[in-house]
Amino acid sequence: MSTSTTTPQPPPPASVLFARGVIAQLATWPALRIAVDQSWGGPNSAEKRTWLASVLLDDFEEQTNPPPDVDYVEDRLLQVLEDEFETVLEDDSAREIAQEIVKLWQISQAGGPQAVEIVKGLEEKADKLKGKKVQAEEGATNDSDWEDESGSESEGGDNTGEAPALLDHSQRSKPEPEVDEDGFTAVKGKGKSHR
Numbered sequence: 001m002s003t004s005t006t007t008p009q010p011p012p013p014a015s016v017l018f019a020r021g022v023i024a025q026l027a028t029w030p031a032l033r034i035a036v037d038q039s040w041g042g043p044n045s046a047e048k049r050t051w052l053a054s055v056l057l058d059d060f061e062e063q064t065n066p067p068p069d070v071d072y073v074e075d076r077l078l079q080v081l082e083d084e085f086e087t088v089l090e091d092d093s094a095r096e097i098a099q100e101i102v103k104l105w106q107i108s109q110a111g112g113p114q115a116v117e118i119v120k121g122l123e124e125k126a127d128k129l130k131g132k133k134v135q136a137e138e139g140a141t142n143d144s145d146w147e148d149e150s151g152s153e154s155e156g157g158d159n160t161g162e163a164p165a166l167l168d169h170s171q172r173s174k175p176e177p178e179v180d181e182d183g184f185t186a187v188k189g190k191g192k193s194h195r
Contacts (some may be wrong), residue, residue: 071099
């Protein structure tokens, strides 16, 4: 039995452009930057951010008609933050990032020099933020002021400047399990009340 070797085909330019844009967009998202900087996802937090970008790329490439919408992408972002970084957002930054990712998909599919310039701009913004720490207090509100390590206050109006209100659940104490009189442990659903 002979095996034929086929060389894998390179991904289409639109997919590469979209992937680059998503990686850059996620790198500028303050909520995810904090989660990665603080290693809320463990020692491989940065790899989880890259993995999230690949999940989003797969979502868009597999669901083409219609492609994922803002609600779908927002849910995916919130799910990954909670599952992988034990973080729950209390602001609208996930929705804003989801809107930008959906726009990136549309732009990358259209192609052309404008799409390339938009992605390059996002990558430049992400590069400028490398090494700068985002500082926020747990449970911070949207009107709080925060500064990056360079000492300049972030300006509002873009994804890099609004303070995300985060709840880091990695530090919370877990409730003691309830054991009934027969010695069985009661199982409770996440975030749901069972009576």
